[in-house]
Amino acid sequence: MIIVLTGIDGSGKSTAARALVQAVRSRGGKAMLLSNHAGRRTMSVLAARWGVQLPARAADAAETLLRVSNVLVSHVRARCFDGVVVMDRHLHCQLALRTTKGLPRGRFLPWLLTALPQPAAVVHLDLDPAEAHRRITARGTDSETLADLAAFRDAYAGLPEFGTFLRVDASLPATELAERVLHAVDTLRGGPGGYGRGEAVTN
Numbered sequence: 001m002i003i004v005l006t007g008i009d010g011s012g013k014s015t016a017a018r019a020l021v022q023a024v025r026s027r028g029g030k031a032m033l034l035s036n037h038a039g040r041r042t043m044s045v046l047a048a049r050w051g052v053q054l055p056a057r058a059a060d061a062a063e064t065l066l067r068v069s070n071v072l073v074s075h076v077r078a079r080c081f082d083g084v085v086v087m088d089r090h091l092h093c094q095l096a097l098r099t100t101k102g103l104p105r106g107r108f109l110p111w112l113l114t115a116l117p118q119p120a121a122v123v124h125l126d127l128d129p130a131e132a133h134r135r136i137t138a139r140g141t142d143s144e145t146l147a148d149l150a151a152f153r154d155a156y157a158g159l160p161e162f163g164t165f166l167r168v169d170a171s172l173p174a175t176e177l178a179e180r181v182l183h184a185v186d187t188l189r190g191g192p193g194g195y196g197r198g199e200a201v202t203n
Helices: 013-026 040-050 056-079 091-100 108-115 129-139 146-157 160-164 174-189
Strands: 002-006 031-035 084-088 121-126 166-169
Touching: 002 013, 002 091, 013 031, 013 084, 013 174, 031 056, 056 084, 056 091, 056 108, 091 108, 091 146, 121 160, 121 174, 129 146, 166 174
Parallel strands: 002 084, 002 121, 031 084, 121 166
Antiparallel strands: none
C-alpha cells in the first residue's frame, strides 16, 4: 500500500513521513519511507551562493527530470515491498510548482500520474503559509518568500486532482498527525489493520 504526502515547503512532510512509518511499525506492520525530491533546496542554495537564477523553464526541466527519476525508482521499490510505502512528495508537487511559475501542466506528468500504480491515499499537509515561512526561517537551510508559499498553496488547491486528496492540519505534532493520517486511511480502506499485508488499494 502506498501513501503519498504532499504540501508546501515548511509543512513538515519529511517529519510527518518519518512519524507515519514509525506509527505503522508500532502497530506491528512493515513500512518503508521513500523520498521523491526534485533538488529544489539544493538548487536554491547554490543559486543564492553564486548569485544566479535559472530561467523558470530550465529550472522546471531540471527538477522534473530528477523528480520523475525518483518517482519511477520509488515505484519499482514499492512493488518489491510487502507493507506500507510512504512517499514523501510525488508528481503532484511538480505540477503545483509549475503553476506557481506560470508554466503549463503539460501532458507527460498528468499522463504518468494515471499510468503509475495509484496510491491508497494522497495526504495533503495543509498549513498556513505564514507558519510555513516561520518554520523555514527557523531551520535556516533554505529560503522561501511568504508570497511564494501562498502561491504554492493556491497552486495545490487548483490542481484537478486536489479534490481527491485527504487534507490534514499540518500544525499538529508529528505523532498526532501520523495517527490522524492512519485513521483516515483506515476509513478509506473500510476498517483498521492490515498494514503489513501489502494489499493493493485504490482511492
